[in-house]
Structure formats: C-alpha cells, structure tokens
Amino acid sequence: MKVGSHIESIGVKLPVKKVTSLSITENMKVVPPIKLELISGIKERNFCSGTEDAITLAVDAALDCLKYSSLVASDIEMIIYCGISKLDSELTYYYEPAISLLVKQSIGSEGALSFDVSNACAGMITGVHIANTYIESGIVSNCMVVSGEYISSTSKNAVLNMLTPTSLELASLTVGDAGTAIILESTTSETGFEVLDIKTLGQYSKLCTAKLSKKYPGAQMFTQMQKLHSISIDEAPQYVDKCLTEKGLKYSDIDVVIPHQTAKRAILSGTLKFREYFGYSPKEIVYNLEHNGNTASTTHFLALYGLLKEKKLKSDDRILLLALASGLVLGVVVFKPLGLIEKYG
Amino acid sequence: MGSKIEIVKLVQPLPILRQGYISCAVEAARSCINHNVEADQIGILVSTAIYRDHHLVEPALSSLILGKVMQNPLLKKGSPHGQLQKVITFDLNNGACGLIQAIQLVDTYIQNGNVKRGMIITGDSTYNKRNNNNYPFSDGAAAIILSKGVKNMGFSGFQTDSYLQFKDDFTGICQYRNRKLYLNINEKDQFLEHAVTCVMSSMEKFLEKEKISISDIDFVFSTQNPDGLISQIREKTNLGNKVIQLDSKINRFHTAAPLAALDKLIKSSQYGLAKNILFLAVGSGITVSLALYKQ
Numbered sequence: 001m002k003v004g005s006h007i008e009s010i011g012v013k014l015p016v017k018k019v020t021s022l023s024i025t026e027n028m029k030v031v032p033p034i035k036l037e038l039i040s041g042i043k044e045r046n047f048c049s050g051t052e053d054a055i056t057l058a059v060d061a062a063l064d065c066l067k068y069s070s071l072v073a074s075d076i077e078m079i080i081y082c083g084i085s086k087l088d089s090e091l092t093y094y095y096e097p098a099i100s101l102l103v104k105q106s107i108g109s110e111g112a113l114s115f116d117v118s119n120a121c122a123g124m125i126t127g128v129h130i131a132n133t134y135i136e137s138g139i140v141s142n143c144m145v146v147s148g149e150y151i152s153s154t155s156k157n158a159v160l161n162m163l164t165p166t167s168l169e170l171a172s173l174t175v176g177d178a179g180t181a182i183i184l185e186s187t188t189s190e191t192g193f194e195v196l197d198i199k200t201l202g203q204y205s206k207l208c209t210a211k212l213s214k215k216y217p218g219a220q221m222f223t224q225m226q227k228l229h230s231i232s233i234d235e236a237p238q239y240v241d242k243c244l245t246e247k248g249l250k251y252s253d254i255d256v257v258i259p260h261q262t263a264k265r266a267i268l269s270g271t272l273k274f275r276e277y278f279g280y281s282p283k284e285i286v287y288n289l290e291h292n293g294n295t296a297s298t299t300h301f302l303a304l305y306g307l308l309k310e311k312k313l314k315s316d317d318r319i320l321l322l323a324l325a326s327g328l329v330l331g332v333v334v335f336k337p338l339g340l341i342e343k344y345g
Numbered sequence: 346m347g348s349k350i351e352i353v354k355l356v357q358p359l360p361i362l363r364q365g366y367i368s369c370a371v372e373a374a375r376s377c378i379n380h381n382v383e384a385d386q387i388g389i390l391v392s393t394a395i396y397r398d399h400h401l402v403e404p405a406l407s408s409l410i411l412g413k414v415m416q417n418p419l420l421k422k423g424s425p426h427g428q429l430q431k432v433i434t435f436d437l438n439n440g441a442c443g444l445i446q447a448i449q450l451v452d453t454y455i456q457n458g459n460v461k462r463g464m465i466i467t468g469d470s471t472y473n474k475r476n477n478n479n480y481p482f483s484d485g486a487a488a489i490i491l492s493k494g495v496k497n498m499g500f501s502g503f504q505t506d507s508y509l510q511f512k513d514d515f516t517g518i519c520q521y522r523n524r525k526l527y528l529n530i531n532e533k534d535q536f537l538e539h540a541v542t543c544v545m546s547s548m549e550k551f552l553e554k555e556k557i558s559i560s561d562i563d564f565v566f567s568t569q570n571p572d573g574l575i576s577q578i579r580e581k582t583n584l585g586n587k588v589i590q591l592d593s594k595i596n597r598f599h600t601a602a603p604l605a606a607l608d609k610l611i612k613s614s615q616y617g618l619a620k621n622i623l624f625l626a627v628g629s630g631i632t633v634s635l636a637l638y639k640q
Contacts, residue, residue: 084403093402095395095517095528096440097629105509113505115446119435120404126435130450137453200390200434202411205404212400217521219402327408327434 004192005135005184007340008142011065012305013057013179014292015046019152024173027159036173041264045176045293047152053089055099057179058148059106061298065144065181066107068343073108076183077140080130081116082123082297083147084210091153091217103146113140120208121260122198122325123147123297124180125333129198131184146181149296153218160216171208171223174263176293180301194318195334197243200327204231208326223326229262232324233270237277240322243332251278254334255317256307258286260324261299282320284312297325300333308337308344315341347500348452348491350638351462352377355601355608357485358470365398366470367406369486371413374466377488378414387490388460389433389451393443393600396469396482400519400526407434410466433460440515441568441628442505443467444600445636448624449503451491462492468601471528479530481570483597487604502555502637506547511539511631515571537571540627544574545581547633548625555637563619564589566606568626570599578625602626 021037021044037043048057058081066073081100087093100114119126124147131143158169207228210221244251251274259267267287275281288303295302300321307313315338323331354376358364364372370392378384392407401409411434433454437447444467451463468486471477494500514536520527552559565588569575575590582588589606591598598605603624610616624636 086402091521093400093519095519096438097512097516097632098439100439101507101509101512101630101632104507105512110507110509114507115437115439115443117435117437118402118405119408123435126433129433133450133453133457133459137457139453198433199431200408200411202408202413202415202432202434205408205412208404209401210403212402212519212526213521214526215524221403326404329404329408329434 003136003186003188005132006187006192006335006338008183008185009065009069009343010301010305010308011061011063011068011181012302013060013064015048015052015057015177017047017049018044019047020044024155024159028162030162030165039263039265040174041289042174042293043290046178048089048150048177051089054083054085054087054148054150055102057150057177058083058099058103058146061148061179061181062103062107062144062146065183069183071142071183074111076109076112076142076144078131078134078143079104079109079112079114080127080143080145081147082127082145083149084118084120084123084296085148085150087150087153087218093212119329120326121296121299122323122327122329122331124301125321125323125331126198128184128333129196132193132196135184135186142183142185144181144183147297148179149298150177151175151296152177154210154221157213157216157218157220161220168222168224169220171225172221174294176295178292178295178298178302180298180305182301191338193333193335194249195243195247195332198323198329198331200329201235204328207328229266231328233273236270236322236324236330237274239330240332249334252280253318254282254320256284256286256313256319257282257322258300258303258319259322261289261292261303262294264289308340313337313341346494346496346498348455349494349499351382351490351492352380353487353489353604353607353611355485355487355605366394366468366486367398367409369468369470369484370410370466370488373486373488374410374414374464377464377490382490386461387432387464389454389463391447391451391465392436393438393447393465393467394469395438395440395517395600396471396528398470405434405436407436439632440630441570441600442626442632442634444603445503445624445626445634446505448491448500448636452500455491455493462490464488464490467604469599476525477528479532480528481530481597482599483595485598485601487601487608489604498639500636500638503635504547504551504554505632505634508543508631514539514631515629517629532571537573539631540571540574541577541581543631543633544578544625544627547635551635557621557637559584561621562623563587563621564610565623565625566603568602568628569593569597574627
C-alpha cells in the first residue's frame with residue numbers, strides 16, 4: 001500500500017483585538033467609492049497588538065494544534081513555517097534566522113528538520129505539498145506546517161497612503177492577522193490526500209507585490225485587484241477540472257469548497273464561474289470573511305478549523321481547498337476529514 | 346541513487362547595470378536553460394535567496410524569476426529547448442543552509458517522480474547599500490539544474506542540524522527608522538568558534554551515517570562566512586586545499602557560496618577527477634547542512 005499523508009490535527013491562534021471596517025475607513029484621507037464592509041463583506045478582523053506578532057501567532061497556533069494531536073512536541077520530525085510576514089511586534093523583519101527555528105525551539109521540537117517556505121497566500125498549501133512529498137519518500141513520518149500572518153501593517157499603511165479610492169493599496173484594507181498550524185502524518189494512500197497540486201503562472205507574478213515600506217513601519221502591498229481576480233477565475237475552473245480528472249474525480253464529487261478568502265464579491269463571482277463551467281455547485285462554498293478578513297496563507301485552515309468547531313462537517317464530506325495567490329499560484333487540495341471530526345466535535 | 350547536477354551558472358552583477366538578485370537570478374537561469382537543457386522538463390523552481398531587491402516579501406521571488414525567464418525569446422514556441430510548462434515555484438529560506446535544503450527538496454521531488462528536472466536559484470543582493478550595517482556579502486546569483494542520476498552517482502545523503510543555543514550568534518534583520526529601512530547584520534564574536542564546532546560535530550555524524558571516511562572526500566564546496574571558517578575547516582579536517590576557498594574580496598557570497606565554489610572547480614578542470622564531493626553550509630541558527638555528491 002502506497003504511503004501518503006493526512007491531516008492529523010489543526011490549531012489556530014487569532015489576535016485578541018478586533019478592528020471593524022468602519023473604524024479603518026474613518027481614518028482614511030479619501031473615502032472608498034462604496035462602504036468597505038459592503039464591497040468586501042468584512043465586518044471585522046483581528047489585528048495584533050502588544051506583544052503579538054508573526055512568531056507568537058505561529059507558536060500559539062502550533063501549541064493549539066498539539067493540543068488536538070496524539071503526538072507530543074518531541075515527536076514532530078519536521079516543521080515548515082509558511083508565513084509571508086516575518087515581522088515581530090516592533091515591526092522588525094527577520095531575514096535570518098528562519099522563523100521555523102524559533103517556532104521549533106518555542107514548542108519543544110528542537111530535533112525537527114525545519115525551514116521556511118514563502119509562496120504568498122499559497123504558503124501553507126505549498127507547505128502541505130512539500131510535507132506530503134517528504135512523508136511519501138519516507139524522509140519523515142510527520143510534519144507540522146505552520147504560519148503566522150502579522151500583515152495588518154499593510155492595512156494601516158494603506159490608510160495613511162491612499163490618495164484615491166482606486167489605489168493599488170485598496171486590497172490591503174481587507175487583511176487580518178491570524179496563525180494556523182496543521183500536523184500531517186503518514187497514512188495509506190486510501191485515507192490520504194486525494195488531490196494535492198500546485199502550479200505557478202509566472203507571467204502574472206507582478207499583479208500583486210508587497211515590500212517593506214520606506215515610508216512607514218511594516219509593509220505595503222500593491223494589488224491590481226480586478227486583473228488578478230479576472231485571471232484567477234478564468235484559469236481556476238480548467239485547472240481544478242484537470243486536477244480532479246487526473247485522479248478520477250469530478251467536481252460533482254466535491255461537497256465543500258474552501259476558496260482563498262479575499263472578498264465577498266470575488267468569492268461570489270468565482271462561485272458563479274465554477275457553476276457555469278461545471279454545471280454544479282457543491283453544498284457549501286465556505287465564506288468566513290465577515291469576522292476574519294483575508295488572513296493570507298492561513299485562510300484555508302482557519303476556515304477548516306471553524307467548520308470543525310461548528311460541527312458543520314461529516315467524515316465522508318469531500319473537501320476542496322482552492323489556493324489563488326500572488327505569483328500567480330494556483331493550488332488544489334482534496335481530502336476527507338477522516339479522524340478530525342471526533343477530535344473537534 | 347540521487348539526482349545529478351546537470352549544470353551550474355554563476356552571475357555577478359555588472360556595476361553599470363545596477364543589477365539586483367532577481368536580474369542576476371534570471372540571467373543565471375536563462376544561461377542554464379539555454380545550455381541544452383529542455384526547459385519543458387523543469388517542473389520545480391526554488392529560490393533560496395535571503396537578502397533581496399527592494400525588501401520584497403511577496404510574491405515568492407521564484408515566481409518573479411519564472412515570469413521573467415518565460416519572457417526569454419529563446420523559450421517561445423518553436424525553441425529547440427521547449428518552454429517552461431507546469432512549474433511549481435516557491436522560496437525556501439534557512440539562512441546559508443537554504444541551498445542544500447533546497448537541493449534535498451528538489452532531489453526528493455525528482456526521486457518521487459513528481460518532476461523530471463528541478464532548478465534552484467540562490468544568491469543575495471542589497472537594496473540600498475548606504476543603509477546596511479555590517480552587511481558583508483557580495484551581490485550575485487547562481488542557478489543549478491538537477492535531474493535523475495544513474496546508479497551509484499548523484500546526491501546520496503543529506504543532513505541538517507540546528508544548534509539553537511547559538512541562535513543569536515548571527516542575525517539579519519531589517520528595521521524602519523525615520524523614513525528609512527536599515528538592514529542590520531549582527532555577528533557575535535563567538536560565531537566563528539561556534540560555527541566551526543557545530544560543523545565538525547555535524548560532519549563527523551554525517552560521514553559516519555554515509556559510511557565514508559574524511560580521507561575519501563575529494564572536495565568540499567562550502568559557505569564562506571564567517572571570516573576564517575574555511576581556514577579552520579581546512580585545518581581541523583586535514584583536507585587542506587580540498588576545501589574550496591573563494592576570493593573573499595570579490596566573491597564574498599552568502600547563500601550562493603557553495604555553487605560559486607562548484608563553478609570555480611568546474612572552470613579549473615579538476616572537477617571531473619573528483620569522486621566524492623561534500624556540500625557544506627553553516628549559518629544562522631546555528632544551522633549546519635551537509636550533502637554528499639558522488640560522480
């Protein structure tokens with residue numbers, strides 16, 4: 001029986017402080033053409049405060065993940081940190097040492113093989129892809145994939161910097177901070193991931209860029225939102241179709257889709273495009289923006305954690321995670337939440 | 346047996362062009378691809394650069410490099426080398442050790458049958474040299490292409506160890522002050538001593554695991570930082586000049602140093618005579634990575 005991997009446990013950490021869309025736009029020099037909450041579907045999101053940062057979010061998510069795991073920290077053989085943000089609470093950016101080293105030391109997994117991976121909002125899906133490959137190869141039998149996204153400085157800086165309602169920094173107003181962690185462990189291919197695929201369309205790599213800001217502490221993000229969205233939803237249905245077909249699956253086999261959480265309108269138009277292409281819509285297209293915003297690489301597992309906690313999943317539900325990220329990176333993960341329901345339900 | 350090295354290319358910036366890492370990386374990647382490598386077989390592209398143009402944090406540098414490499418007219422339809430097709434890209438970072446860890450990762454993808462060929466690009470550049478404190482590294486990039494090896498040849502073993510008690514010995518951080526970004530490299534006085542101790546400990550363990558004697562190692566391609574590292578490794582291993590030293594005045598590479606050493610040896614014609622080559626990296630963490638390459 002071929003060895004694959006499955007999700008053994010999930011952990012989440014959200015910062016304490018909640019910030020509403022209204023309070024963000026109140027401080028802007030310009031007023032967006034329509035209300036931010038209306039166009040994004042985001043009422044509120046969490047922002048780091050005090051000593052919270054990318055590292056503490058990742059560490060706390062990792063500890064939460066271990067709470068639900070049958071493994072203890074010293075059992076973890078590999079840790080991949082996948083966050084975009086490597087900012088500490090003083091907005092100092094860590095080029096090195098790698099954040100994965102700090103995470104493994106903080107949680108007590110010092111012996112784990114570790115490195116950081118960066119792939120924009122597809123970071124955690126990329127981490128899952130790598131972890132699965134290492135587990136399949138027998139290099140490790142388990143791996144923690146973890147991310148801490150302290151990206152709210154892009155929102156704060158956009159508020160200060162936006163001069164027109166159509167600014168390239170508009171998308172920055174949708175972000176929220178969060179940490180997520182998952183543990184993958186080896187299993188037979190029958191219970192493992194059914195589809196696990198990523199690819200990059202490099203010709204679109206400049207449509208969304210972020211860099212440390214020279215004008216303000218933290219980072220600034222510049223997004224050609226409409227173009228990025230348009231290309232993403234044009235490319236995604238065919239890509240998903242191809243990934244599913246290669247594994248003998250159809251879109252009608254999917255029960256729950258968790259797309260990357262960007263904005264309500266983007267998810268709705270993507271849903272329509274998929275329905276048009278496949279002639280079918282799964283029973284649930286997950287949308288958790290209202291209280292979290294766009295939490296970058298953590299969105300899929302933050303949403304999955306929420307579904308498990310709210311007892312909205314069944315063991316035989318087939319779940320599809322769809323990554324759409326700067327790069328332009330597309331990713332598809334399909335699995336059944338076998339073994340997870342009991343732990344969180 | 347593990348993956349073999351198909352080609353390596355090193356690019357240093359021309360001062361007049363003010364090239365950063367991405368520009369050098371694209372040139373190195375194109376140079377590799379145009380050297381009789383079928384581009385459409387490259388299924389994975391990983392960048393391990395730490396210090397980069399404009400302090401970019403998104404998207405992954407590898408996707409930007411892919412985007413620019415795809416614009417190469419030689420890769421358009423009808424090119425004898427084909428086009429880049431479905432490619433997985435991401436950045437892998439772990440200080441100076443990212444390169445060897447990326448080699449292990451690409452090797453794993455090739456051995457698994459996920460991809461036929463993989464490219465790793467590494468190197469560093471500084472954005473604004475006036476605001477860099479103690480930044481010691483040269484700008485540049487190197488690219489390497491790996492493909493499936495034949496029996497008893499190629500990469501045969503990997504090991505990475507971290508010595509977290511020394512995690513503050515070497516740090517690279519970027520801080521904002523007064524509308525300026527400052528890149529601060531902090532290297533403690535004890536870094537060299539600790540780095541050498543960690544290297545010797547990891548190397549002993551690795552050679553034992555791989556069942557090979559130090560005297561059977563023909564060459565060591567190593568990172569070069571901190572100053573004095575190579576001379577101490579040469580002395581403590583008794584490998585002498587087999588540990589390749591780069592000219593530190595012009596070639597003070599950070600993540601690209603092992604590939605610069607490989608490039609240097611290839612150009613010297615001694616490379617073909619080597620049977621057992623050790624790739625070695627030591628950097629922040631302190632982390633030590635090792636890989637054994639047989640040919």
